[in-house]
Structure formats: C-alpha cells, structure tokens
Amino acid sequence: IKAVREALETVFPGKTEVVDLNESAAMIGHEYASENFTKQDPYTTESADQVGNKILVDGNEAAALGAIWGGVSVVAWYPITPASSLAENLEKHIEKIRDKDSEGANRFVVVQAEDELAAVGMALGAGWAGARSMTSTSGPGISLMAENLGLGYFTEIPTVIYDVQRVGPSTGLPTRTQQSDMLQVAFHSHGDTRFPMLLPANPGEAFSMSCQAYDLAEKYQTPVVFMSDLDLGMNNWICDPLEEPSADFDRGKIASDEVIARLDKWGRYRDVDGDGIPYRTIPGVTLHPDAAHLTRGSGHDEDANYSESPEVYSRNLDRLARKISGMVVDLPEPILKPGQGDMGLIAFGTTDWAVEEALADMESTPDYLRVRSFPFHQQVGEFLENHESVMVIEQNQQGQMAQLLAMEYPQLAGRIVSKTYYGGLPLSANFVREALQSASEVEAR
Known part of the structure; x- marks a missing residue:
C-alpha cells in the first residue's frame, strides 16, 4: 500500500484528498481479498532493481525536456491526441527548471491557441522576433498548418x-500509431518547398534531436519538423539517462x-557567403540605421522588395533549395549496422525496434541502415548504390519513405522494394x- 500511495502522489501531486480517496479504495480491495480468497499459487512479488540507473520516460516528455534544454x-x-502531453509536460517542467528574470517574472510563455492555424x-x-519557439500537433493539425x-x-x-503521427486520413484512429505524414511534411504547403525532418527512434534521440x-531552425532560418509517432510519444520506455x-x-x-557595418551591402534575403543563408535582423538587437x-x-528580391521578375523569383527559390540541401552537414547521420548478403534494409523511427529484434533472431542478416533525417545524407545514396536490392520497411500504406528515396535517387529507384504495415499497432x-525471408526466397529463385 505504501508503494500505491507513492505512485498516486506522483500522478496527483499536491492533491491529498484525491490520493487519500484512492488509497482507501485500494486498501478496501486488499482487505476484501485477504478475507475472502485463499492464495493457492506459489508466486510472490518483491521489489528489485535490475535496470540500474536507467529511467522510465515517454517520448513526448523526453522531447519536451529537449525543447527546454x-x-x-x-x-x-x-x-490533439497524441501530442497534447508534449506541451503539457513542457509547461510542467519549464516552470521548475527555467530561472525567472530579475523582477521575478517567467522567461517563457505557454499559450493554448484557439486552433492549429x-x-x-x-x-x-x-521566431521572427528572435525567440526560440515551437508548436506541437499531429497529422490533422499539420494539415491545417500548411499555408x-x-x-x-x-x-x-x-x-x-x-x-x-497517428493513423489517418481524416480523424482516422487517434489512439493508434503510424508513420504516414512523411510526404505531407517533406513538401508541405503550396508551391515548391522542402522541410527538414528529424526522425527519432527512442527517448534519448527524442531529447537530443528536440x-x-x-539550433537548426535558427542557423538555417527555416521551420524544422520533429517527426515522432504515437508509439514513441505516448508509451513509456526504459532508457539511459538523458x-x-x-x-x-x-x-x-x-x-x-x-555585421551591418562590415557588409558591403546588407539585404534581408541577400546571400553574401555563398551558402544560401542570409543575415536576419532581430528587433531590439539590430539598431543600425542602414537595416530594417x-x-x-x-x-x-534580395532586399525584400516586391518583385514579379521571373529571374529574381527563380534565383530566390534556387537559393532556398541550396540552403535546405546544405543543412545535411548538421542533420543527424544515418546509422549503419553491417550484415551479410547482397540485400540492404532501410527503416526509420520506431520501426527500428522491430527491425533490431528480427535481425537478432536471424542467422544471415542484411546490411541495415537507419535513416534519421531528411534531406538525406550522402551515405543513404551510397547505401542504395552498393546494394542490388534495398527493402524499405515503414508504417504507412503508400510506402512514403520509399517514395522519398525514389524521388531523391531516381536512377536507383528500381532497387527499392517497399514493405509496409499500416494496421495502427506498433510494428x-x-x-x-x-518480409526479409520472403525477399530472400525470391532472390534464391
């Protein structure tokens, strides 16, 4: 009963009346069982510590802590399910962790808006004003955020x-997991865009990538999308300390x-260093009379003047594309696990856990590459080039990661074999x- 009370106090901190009521209910049940049932099995329970210093945390809480850090x-x-607990955990922890300013006011703001737009x-x-900012949502909210x-x-x-991510389309299955927002996010909104995506597989990566x-958003002056799923976000995981x-x-x-004084000519969208990244102003920081x-x-154009010039518009889109492609040097690299045979295997996110378990039981395993970000690193293209056949396993109906790979490497698209599961439960x-055994049998024929 002591352990029950401790657990209740964790779930309902500061709510003594609620804790007492539930503890009383547990005690009544315990006493009834003791008086009316006779134990006939040999099993007993005792406290144990077999996890050492590991922690128990869900992906949403780990991501929230990463945002604070x-x-x-x-x-x-x-x-929105299953993302609500990310913002809720963030608000809970940031109040305890973030120091107040000299006047005792919070140095953060948490706002529940009227909708995702x-x-x-x-x-x-x-973000424009210079603050590090975020929002959390799931597929339906992402749809609303397009413009x-x-x-x-x-x-x-x-x-x-x-x-x-959760199961769609429409309302779908809000309490089931999927990886079905990949294509929507990669090229979200109308027109030509390409959004960087981070693909964590465990709470440790949820923290570090969050x-x-x-840093990525501010360095490259662009929205960055953290692609989790319900399996990672809402389920508890045992992991090493963050x-x-x-x-x-x-x-x-x-x-x-x-910087303004040093540059020959500053323009909000002017690429002076050749990397596609301009210099941005921040209200209260940039005070130079030559800047706005x-x-x-x-x-x-480069100076933020309105322009309908085809040449100017094309040049601007090309610079943006070059900037996003250049992010690869800072994005999380894929992880390679060498195997045997000519076939390769690609997966991402929480699919990794099922892949690792399957490979552990196989005598002969394929080379396995876990993709952790988009745009893709050079190693991803090399992996496709080095294998005659590459199976891409993911949790959506349309093989969205396989399609992304085929678009990025059209000359190697014929080597990609898509294998999908989309029932809503974890893979x-x-x-x-x-899937691997079936592919091996086809190769053997």
Missing part, C-alpha cells in the same frame, strides 16, 4: 514543429550592428522477419 521560450499549441502563426511570430508553414519557409523564419532542432548538451546555442547569422526588420511572403518483429 534547446532554449525554447515561446510555446503555442492546441490540444493560430498556434503555428504565434510560433512564427515569436503558414509555407510562409515560414519563404520568409525564412525559424521555429520548430512537433508532429506526433534540443538540436532549435544526456545534457554541453555546446552553446547556435543562433546563426544575425545582422547585428557590427523586413519580411515578405510574396515574390521578393512487430514477425512482420519484419517474414
């Missing part, structure tokens, strides 16, 4: 979006007064094992 200060969100709009506004995400891409405003997302980052924040190219806080979502090792 990543420096988030503006959180705008709207409730408003939430992402608030996050973009905060504003395109605005963020084209105006080059940093923010982080957490997509805890933390890293804010590793606190030691590096300072990378805020990217800020047009301070010193310019942002434009319509056609614009099983049996599914992976049978």
Whole structure:
C-alpha cells in the first residue's frame, strides 16, 4: 500500500484528498481479498532493481525536456491526441527548471491557441522576433498548418514543429500509431518547398534531436519538423539517462550592428557567403540605421522588395533549395549496422525496434541502415548504390519513405522494394522477419 500511495502522489501531486480517496479504495480491495480468497499459487512479488540507473520516460516528455534544454521560450499549441502531453509536460517542467528574470517574472510563455492555424502563426511570430519557439500537433493539425508553414519557409523564419503521427486520413484512429505524414511534411504547403525532418527512434534521440532542432531552425532560418509517432510519444520506455548538451546555442547569422557595418551591402534575403543563408535582423538587437526588420511572403528580391521578375523569383527559390540541401552537414547521420548478403534494409523511427529484434533472431542478416533525417545524407545514396536490392520497411500504406528515396535517387529507384504495415499497432518483429525471408526466397529463385 505504501508503494500505491507513492505512485498516486506522483500522478496527483499536491492533491491529498484525491490520493487519500484512492488509497482507501485500494486498501478496501486488499482487505476484501485477504478475507475472502485463499492464495493457492506459489508466486510472490518483491521489489528489485535490475535496470540500474536507467529511467522510465515517454517520448513526448523526453522531447519536451529537449525543447527546454534547446532554449525554447515561446510555446503555442492546441490540444490533439497524441501530442497534447508534449506541451503539457513542457509547461510542467519549464516552470521548475527555467530561472525567472530579475523582477521575478517567467522567461517563457505557454499559450493554448484557439486552433492549429493560430498556434503555428504565434510560433512564427515569436521566431521572427528572435525567440526560440515551437508548436506541437499531429497529422490533422499539420494539415491545417500548411499555408503558414509555407510562409515560414519563404520568409525564412525559424521555429520548430512537433508532429506526433497517428493513423489517418481524416480523424482516422487517434489512439493508434503510424508513420504516414512523411510526404505531407517533406513538401508541405503550396508551391515548391522542402522541410527538414528529424526522425527519432527512442527517448534519448527524442531529447537530443528536440534540443538540436532549435539550433537548426535558427542557423538555417527555416521551420524544422520533429517527426515522432504515437508509439514513441505516448508509451513509456526504459532508457539511459538523458544526456545534457554541453555546446552553446547556435543562433546563426544575425545582422547585428557590427555585421551591418562590415557588409558591403546588407539585404534581408541577400546571400553574401555563398551558402544560401542570409543575415536576419532581430528587433531590439539590430539598431543600425542602414537595416530594417523586413519580411515578405510574396515574390521578393534580395532586399525584400516586391518583385514579379521571373529571374529574381527563380534565383530566390534556387537559393532556398541550396540552403535546405546544405543543412545535411548538421542533420543527424544515418546509422549503419553491417550484415551479410547482397540485400540492404532501410527503416526509420520506431520501426527500428522491430527491425533490431528480427535481425537478432536471424542467422544471415542484411546490411541495415537507419535513416534519421531528411534531406538525406550522402551515405543513404551510397547505401542504395552498393546494394542490388534495398527493402524499405515503414508504417504507412503508400510506402512514403520509399517514395522519398525514389524521388531523391531516381536512377536507383528500381532497387527499392517497399514493405509496409499500416494496421495502427506498433510494428512487430514477425512482420519484419517474414518480409526479409520472403525477399530472400525470391532472390534464391
């Protein structure tokens, strides 16, 4: 009963009346069982410590902690299963962790917006003003955010979006898991866009990638999408303690007064370094008389002037594409697990757990590459080149990761074999094992 009370106090902190009531109910049940049932089996329970210093945490809480360590200060969100607990955990922890300012006021803001459109709009506004900002949602919310995400891409405003994927389309199955937002997010909004995606597989990566997302968003001045799923986000996982980052924040190219004075000619969308990344101004930081806080979502030239010139518009889109492609050097690299044979295997996210379990039971295993980000690293293309056949296992009907790979490497598309599961439950090792065995039998023929 002592352990029951401790658990209740964890779930209902500060609610003594609720804890007492539930403890009394548990005691009544215990006493009734003791008086009316005779134990006939040999089994007993006792406390044990077989996990050492490992922790129990769900992916949403790990991602929330990563956001805090990543420096988030503006959180705008709207409730949706299975993402709500990410913002709720963030608000719970940031109040305890983040120091107040000299006047005793909070140095963060958490706002529950009226809908997802408003939430992402608030996050973009905060990003423009120089705050590290985020919003969290799932597939239906991502759909609603399409236009504003395109605005963020084209105006080059940093923010982080957490997509805890669930089964769709429409309302779908809100309490089941899937990896079915990949294509929607990769090229979200109308027009030509390409959004960087982070693909964590476990709470440790949920923490580290969440933390890293804010550096990426500010360095490359673009919305970054953290692609989780219900399996990772809402289920409890045993993992190593989360590793606190030691590096300072990378805020990217800020047009301070010193930078403005050094540049021959500053323009909000002018690429002066050849990497596609311009210098952005921040209200209150950039005070130089030759600079202005310019942002434009319509056609614009290097100085944020309105332009309908075909050459200017094409040049701007090409610069944006070059900037996003250049992010690869900072995105999480894929992880290779060498095997035997000519066939390769690609997976991502929580699919990794079923793959690892399946491979552990097989005598002969394929080379296995776990993709952890998009745009893809060079190693992904090399992996396709080095294998005659590459099976891509994922949790959606349309083989969305396989399609992304085929689009990125059209000359190698014929080598890609798509294997999908989309029932809503977490992928099983049996599914992976049978898929690999079936492919091996085809090769043998």
